[in-house]
Amino acid sequence: MKLFEPIQISTLTLPNRTAVTAMVTRLSGEDGFVNQAIIDRYESFARGGAGLIVVEATSIHGGKSGPLLRASSDEFVLGLASIADACHAVSESRVFLQIIHFLKIARSGWRQKITDLSTEEVERLPAMFADAAARTKRAGFDGVELHMAHAYTMSSFLSRRNRRQDRFGGSLENRMRLPSMVIQAVRDAVGEAYPVGIRFDAEECIKNGYSLPDSKQFALRFAELGVCYVSLSAGGKFEDAIHKPGDPLYPYTGYSGDRCMPGTGYENGFNLYLAEGIRSALRAHGFDTPVIGSGKIPPELAEQVLAEERCDIVGMARPFLADPWWPSRIQQGKADEIVRCTYCNVCKNLDENFKKVACYLWPKGAEHAPAPGERPAPAMTWTTDPALRAEIVRGRVRLRWDAPAGGPATGYDVFRSTNGMDFERFLATVRTHTVDKMAVSGRRLSYYVQAYDAGGQRSLPTNIVEAELPAWNAG
Amino acid sequence: MKLFEPIQISTLTLPNRTAVTAMVTRLSGEDGFVNQAIIDRYESFARGGAGLIVVEATSIHGGKSGPLLRASSDEFVLGLASIADACHAVSESRVFLQIIHFLKIARSGWRQKITDLSTEEVERLPAMFADAAARTKRAGFDGVELHMAHAYTMSSFLSRRNRRQDRFGGSLENRMRLPSMVIQAVRDAVGEAYPVGIRFDAEECIKNGYSLPDSKQFALRFAELGVCYVSLSAGGKFEDAIHKPGDPLYPYTGYSGDRCMPGTGYENGFNLYLAEGIRSALRAHGFDTPVIGSGKIPPELAEQVLAEERCDIVGMARPFLADPWWPSRIQQGKADEIVRCTYCNVCKNLDENFKKVACYLWPKGAEHAPAPGERPAPAMTWTTDPALRAEIVRGRVRLRWDAPAGGPATGYDVFRSTNGMDFERFLATVRTHTVDKMAVSGRRLSYYVQAYDAGGQRSLPTNIVEAELPAWNAG
Numbered sequence: 001m002k003l004f005e006p007i008q009i010s011t012l013t014l015p016n017r018t019a020v021t022a023m024v025t026r027l028s029g030e031d032g033f034v035n036q037a038i039i040d041r042y043e044s045f046a047r048g049g050a051g052l053i054v055v056e057a058t059s060i061h062g063g064k065s066g067p068l069l070r071a072s073s074d075e076f077v078l079g080l081a082s083i084a085d086a087c088h089a090v091s092e093s094r095v096f097l098q099i100i101h102f103l104k105i106a107r108s109g110w111r112q113k114i115t116d117l118s119t120e121e122v123e124r125l126p127a128m129f130a131d132a133a134a135r136t137k138r139a140g141f142d143g144v145e146l147h148m149a150h151a152y153t154m155s156s157f158l159s160r161r162n163r164r165q166d167r168f169g170g171s172l173e174n175r176m177r178l179p180s181m182v183i184q185a186v187r188d189a190v191g192e193a194y195p196v197g198i199r200f201d202a203e204e205c206i207k208n209g210y211s212l213p214d215s216k217q218f219a220l221r222f223a224e225l226g227v228c229y230v231s232l233s234a235g236g237k238f239e240d241a242i243h244k245p246g247d248p249l250y251p252y253t254g255y256s257g258d259r260c261m262p263g264t265g266y267e268n269g270f271n272l273y274l275a276e277g278i279r280s281a282l283r284a285h286g287f288d289t290p291v292i293g294s295g296k297i298p299p300e301l302a303e304q305v306l307a308e309e310r311c312d313i314v315g316m317a318r319p320f321l322a323d324p325w326w327p328s329r330i331q332q333g334k335a336d337e338i339v340r341c342t343y344c345n346v347c348k349n350l351d352e353n354f355k356k357v358a359c360y361l362w363p364k365g366a367e368h369a370p371a372p373g374e375r376p377a378p379a380m381t382w383t384t385d386p387a388l389r390a391e392i393v394r395g396r397v398r399l400r401w402d403a404p405a406g407g408p409a410t411g412y413d414v415f416r417s418t419n420g421m422d423f424e425r426f427l428a429t430v431r432t433h434t435v436d437k438m439a440v441s442g443r444r445l446s447y448y449v450q451a452y453d454a455g456g457q458r459s460l461p462t463n464i465v466e467a468e469l470p471a472w473n474a475g
Numbered sequence: 476m477k478l479f480e481p482i483q484i485s486t487l488t489l490p491n492r493t494a495v496t497a498m499v500t501r502l503s504g505e506d507g508f509v510n511q512a513i514i515d516r517y518e519s520f521a522r523g524g525a526g527l528i529v530v531e532a533t534s535i536h537g538g539k540s541g542p543l544l545r546a547s548s549d550e551f552v553l554g555l556a557s558i559a560d561a562c563h564a565v566s567e568s569r570v571f572l573q574i575i576h577f578l579k580i581a582r583s584g585w586r587q588k589i590t591d592l593s594t595e596e597v598e599r600l601p602a603m604f605a606d607a608a609a610r611t612k613r614a615g616f617d618g619v620e621l622h623m624a625h626a627y628t629m630s631s632f633l634s635r636r637n638r639r640q641d642r643f644g645g646s647l648e649n650r651m652r653l654p655s656m657v658i659q660a661v662r663d664a665v666g667e668a669y670p671v672g673i674r675f676d677a678e679e680c681i682k683n684g685y686s687l688p689d690s691k692q693f694a695l696r697f698a699e700l701g702v703c704y705v706s707l708s709a710g711g712k713f714e715d716a717i718h719k720p721g722d723p724l725y726p727y728t729g730y731s732g733d734r735c736m737p738g739t740g741y742e743n744g745f746n747l748y749l750a751e752g753i754r755s756a757l758r759a760h761g762f763d764t765p766v767i768g769s770g771k772i773p774p775e776l777a778e779q780v781l782a783e784e785r786c787d788i789v790g791m792a793r794p795f796l797a798d799p800w801w802p803s804r805i806q807q808g809k810a811d812e813i814v815r816c817t818y819c820n821v822c823k824n825l826d827e828n829f830k831k832v833a834c835y836l837w838p839k840g841a842e843h844a845p846a847p848g849e850r851p852a853p854a855m856t857w858t859t860d861p862a863l864r865a866e867i868v869r870g871r872v873r874l875r876w877d878a879p880a881g882g883p884a885t886g887y888d889v890f891r892s893t894n895g896m897d898f899e900r901f902l903a904t905v906r907t908h909t910v911d912k913m914a915v916s917g918r919r920l921s922y923y924v925q926a927y928d929a930g931g932q933r934s935l936p937t938n939i940v941e942a943e944l945p946a947w948n949a950g
Contacts (some may be wrong), residue, residue: 160740167870172910173944174870180947207730208740210749217915240730255682255715255730265635265683273687273748395642395649437646440692468650472655 004331007051007313009290010195010228012142014313015092017306018327019052020045021231022145022199023347024068024099024318026356031068032059034079036357039086040368042095044086047371048324049331052292052313054145054197054231055083060132065353071099071132080139088140096197097136100147101125101154105248111238114156121164122178125153127184127332133186143195143228146182150236150249150260154168154179155201158218160210161239166473172214176221183225195228199292202274205235205256211457212274216281223287231292232314234271234276236260250352259441261318263345264295271295275311277378296343299326299335300424300472321347322359323456324369337372339456340413340428359409360430361453370455380404380451380459388449397436397467401449404459410450415461417446478783479806482526482788484765485670485703487617489788490567492781493802494527494767495520496706497573497620497674497929498792498822499543501831507534507545509554512831514561515843517570521562522846523799524806527767527788528568529672529706530558530621532575534762535607541829546574546607555614563615571672576600580723586713586928589631594641597653600628601660608661608671609740618670621657625711625735626726629654630676633693635685636714647689651696658700670703674767675889677749680710680731687749698762706767706790707753709746711735725827736793737771746770750786771818774801774810776897796822797834798931799844812847812931815888816904835905836885838929845930854927855879855934863924863937872911872942876924879934884926890936892921901936916944 004016027037045053047256056082058069070076080097087095103112114122129146130304136144148154157178162169168178169464179200186196200222202215221231235256242253252261262270282289293311302314319326323339339361346360354436362369388401403409411430415423416439423446427434439445445467451459479491502512529625533544533555545551555572562570570792577586589597604621612617623629631637637644643653661671675697677690694705710731717728727736739743750768757764768786777789794801796815805813814836821835837844855877863876878884886905890898891914898921902909914920920942926934 033934080726089481160742165869170869171871171910171914173915173947177870177947184948205730207733209739211742211745213742213744221915255680258682263683267635267686269688270686273752364927394640394645396646435646439646440648440651472648472652473659 001303001330003303003314007290009197010143011193012094012195012228014051014094016049016051016327017313018050019049019231019313020054020320021292021294021314021315021317022054022056022147023321024056024351024357026067026354027349028067028069029341030067032072032076033234034067034082035376037367038069039082042083043086043090044324044368044371045320046091046093046095048320048326049091049328050093050320051188051327052096053087054096054098055141057098057147058132060099060101060128063104071135071198071202074135077139080135080141084140086326094142096143096195097139097141097146098145098147098199099129099132099136100151100152101128107246107248109243109249111249114153114162115164119168122168125178126181129182130185130189132153137190137194143197144186144190145197145231146186147197148179148198148200149233150201151238151241156202159204160214161206161208166195172217176218179218180221180225183222183227187226196226197229197231198222198227199231199233200233201234201236202278203259204237205236205259206237206239209237211463212277215274216278219278219282220285220287223289227289229290230278230294231294231314233294234259234274250401252348252352257343260344261348262343264343266296268296268298269301269305272305272310278312279309297339299330299338318343318347321357322361322369325372325456329372329456336450336458337452337456339410339452342411342428342430361454366454372456374455379407380409380453382459382462386463386465388447388465390447390465390467392467392469395469397439397445397469398433399436399447399449401462403432405449405452407453409459410454411452412454413450413451415448418443420444420446435444438470441471444468476778476805478789478802482765484672485618486668487569487703489526489569491524491526491802492788493525493777494706495525495529495795496767496769496790496792497529497622498796499531499826499827499832499907501542501826503542503544505542507543507547507551509544509557510783512842514557517558518561518565519799519846519863520795521566521568522741523706523795523801524566525568525795525799527572527945528562528573529573530616532573532622533607535574535576535603538579546572546610548866549610555610555616557616558684563796565753569617570614571618571620571670573609573620573674574604574607574624575627576603577627577813582721582723584718584724586724589628589637589644590639594643600653600914601656603891604657605660605664607662609664610904612665612669613724618672619661620666620674620706621661621671623673623675624708625676626713626716629657633675634679635689636681636683649693651693654693655696655700658697658702658793661831662701666736669768671701672704672706673697673702674706674708676711677707677753678709678734679712681712681714684712687752689751690749694753695759695760695762697833698757698764700915702764704765704767705753706769707746707750709734709749715775727823727827730915736820736823737818741771743773744776744780747772747780747785754784754786773815774805774813793818794821796832797836797844800847800931804847804931805883810818811925811933812927814844814885814927814931815902817886817905836929841905841929847931849930855881855928857934857937861940863940865922865940865942867942868942870944872914872920872944873908874911874924874940875908876937879926882926882928885929886927888925888927890923890925895919895920895921898923914944916946919943
């Protein structure tokens with residue numbers, strides 16, 4: 001599988017083409033220090049076999065911001081080192097630290113803007129990034145990722161809505177100036193050989209925001225400056241965020257927030273055109289900089305998009321949260337056992353409320369995903385006959401099944417075949433019924449369901465049911 | 476030029492690859508009849524040499540809706556015929572009529588939704604489309620375009636937010652059912668040979684809306700049903716529209732509205748990834764259905780995107796409003812004389828307020844763009860020396876020039892060269908100063924400016940000025 005071909009990023013080799021993109025855990029205290037829960041979280045990604053692990057956004061400055069890691073002074077190095085060490089001790093995963101600068105927000109809804117910064121304050125930012133990057137290197141990380149995406153400072157400079165009147169705003173070159181200075185300062189601090197990756201928005205998804213024409217220019221500039229990869233996100237901006245009175249503005253509440261962390265309502269692979277566009281611009285200009293694509297990529301699509309060269313590395317956050325053993329299960333031929341993200345965004349909601357980020361699919365009360373085999377599955381069995389029923393209701397295929405005995409079942413995988421032989425999983429759900437929303441008429445469809453427990457162990461399949469959607473003009 | 480290679484759409488040959496996409500004129504009365512002003516408007520597009528002219532959205536049902544054409548009963552055929560006739564009499568342009576169904580809106584902000592329609596009401600829609608299409612054919616149009624984009628009925632069925640509980644909603648097949656039935660009914664009414672085109676959103680640009688994964692499926696279905704082209708738009712939805720108290724909801728006021736009619740703040744070619752994605756899906760499935768791309772495409776980009784096969788036909792609305800002679804001027808080697816749309820969206824604002832749609836670049840009070848030579852240019856001359864000045868201000872190239880004598884100048888074209896020889900127009904503006912926002916450091920830049928009057932006639936160029944943007948790390 002393409003997914004498990006090693007890939008070179010700068011001086012490093014990743015053992016495979018999966019990446020855990022940075023996601024906050026809210027596991028640290030307000031003090032910003034690493035604790036055992038955080039170490040355990042990342043160690044599980046390493047044990048699970050991720051090619052690249054990008055550790056959550058770590059602040060390069062002091063100041064309160066809810067529970068968030070910090071790399072703003074030397075006292076944090078030892079703790080950070082324990083994350084890198086723990087990962088390195090158990091796998092070949094490469095571990096980067098994402099470093100971030102953000103501006104102030106208040107519960108009143110007020111937020112500091114980049115136009116509030118003096119030129120001198122802006123000019124201090126590259127050194128702050130450089131210092132944090134140097135600490136990252138000292139802590140033993142394999143590389144550093146500069147956070148230039150979403151609602152945060154660097155992204156606001158890149159934004160087409162950057163209205164600064166000095167040499168840091170108002171034109172493409174000026175918008176790229178600070179990010180370019182930051183990359184160069186980081187490079188000077190960590191040396192030529194140390195890998196520096198960038199995560200940025202390939203599209204802002206807000207009014208008067210930028211899309212591919214501008215973001216291709218960013219990617220070319222970053223490649224020129226020698227970044228080891230570009231990792232692409234979208235949206236996640238303050239400009240269209242919905243303010244809940246009494247809460248600080250959360251940049252994942254508007255349309256752009258949905259584009260950043262698409263929920264159940266969105267199509268799989270929604271944002272992949274961005275990776276595709278950036279990658280083709282880089283290649284057309286002779287850069288082989290690897291491109292990390294992301295946004296609702298289930299396992300089958302992951303292999304496909306790599307094979308189609310739409311991106312070079314598949315980035316995922318929520319699917320790794322649901323099941324850190326995503327890569328190793330596939331590699332061991334046990335793709336069936338993956339606990340699949342349902343994109344319910346309970347994790348996002350926890351983040352929004354400064355609570356410890358957990359997955360709805362974990363066992364109740366668990367702080368981490370259970371390891372494979374950690375909780376031997378009680379044998380779940382289908383006791384009703386037939387356990388699975390299909391009916392055509394108002395032009396849609398409706399499936400219903402009964403919960404198995406011997407559970408509790410955490411969730412269900414639903415499989416479909418259009419030829420009666422080759423079944424593909426098309427849905428992960430926690431319910432016992434669904435409508436196959438993507439079924440198209442003209443083929444005989446077959447379905448079965450498997451239940452899984454919190455450890456990812458599967459029941460036997462249910463009975464197979466068949467259904468045929470009437471032609472659109474006959475239904 | 477690729478732009479002027481004829482292209483086959485179904486049984487027709489377009490003389491070139493430009494299309495006037497449908498735009499309301501607000502020139503008809505509330506009665507929905509064609510009048511001379513409307514005929515003149517479309518005749519100018521024909522005289523200007525458009526390959527395809529799609530006449531504005533024409534209602535298939537009765538009912539008030541502000542000034543809008545109608546094809547809802549036979550009494551409208553004669554008037555509609557006069558548009559087709561007038562165009563055919565003066566050029567090889569092919570003329571389609573766009574037909575539309577929309578739901579009710581009220582000044583209170585209330586709007587009828589597709590879930591308010593009974594199944595029986597939905598089932599009546601295909602016949603209404605078919606009747607209007609039959610009238611279109613009888614009126615002598617070369618084809619009919621079915622409006623399935625933006626905030627209107629058919630688009631709401633295609634929408635991922637279609638929550639109907641019957642066989643017309645809730646799944647991909649059900650969402651496509653009514654549009655498929657409409658196409659088939661239209662086909663039955665007009666015969667196999669009559670060209671039927673579709674305009675639809677390739678991306679909804681709203682929360683929980685669809686993007687390419689779904690819209691590729693739509694395109695494949697429409698191609699299967701034999702449409703002669705797919706014309707792609709984006710957004711323009713009610714769901715994120717901003718309600719002005721006392722006015723009916725206007726679906727081009729939110730982010731999705733901006734994506735539909737991007738203003739000055741957006742990049743050129745912003746939406747082309749959609750045409751590219753749909754086209755590659757069609758080709759991969761063996762369909763050669765032509766794809767019309769649109770969204771801020773200036774002349775240089777038009778030729779480029781055709782050459783790169785990102786779309787097959789370049790669709791434009793506002794640029795044709797600004798200058799109906801866009802194609803013929805290029806074909807005659809007078810691309811310099813195009814009056815270029817500045818995307819100021821004054822036209823959109825007029826539409827929003829149910830006023831006659833005009834272009835800000837036309838002579839004051841004019842109802843139409845002046846024809847070339849219609850108003851012989853007073854000789855505009857640059858009387859200050861130097862007329863054009865460049866300076867580097869805070870990392871940006873700032874250009875200033877004086878208005879020429881002998882005007883009035885309607886606007887200015889600003890040209891740039893990165894090698895001192897090959898100049899490209901990069902901006903059309905009505906101001907006498909600009910910042911070159913897309914300039915990137917590391918090249919010596921040269922600029923000149925030409926003024927133009929309302930007839931598109933150009934002054935001589937100003938003096939050439941040079942500027943060099945300091946490197947990003949030296950500015």
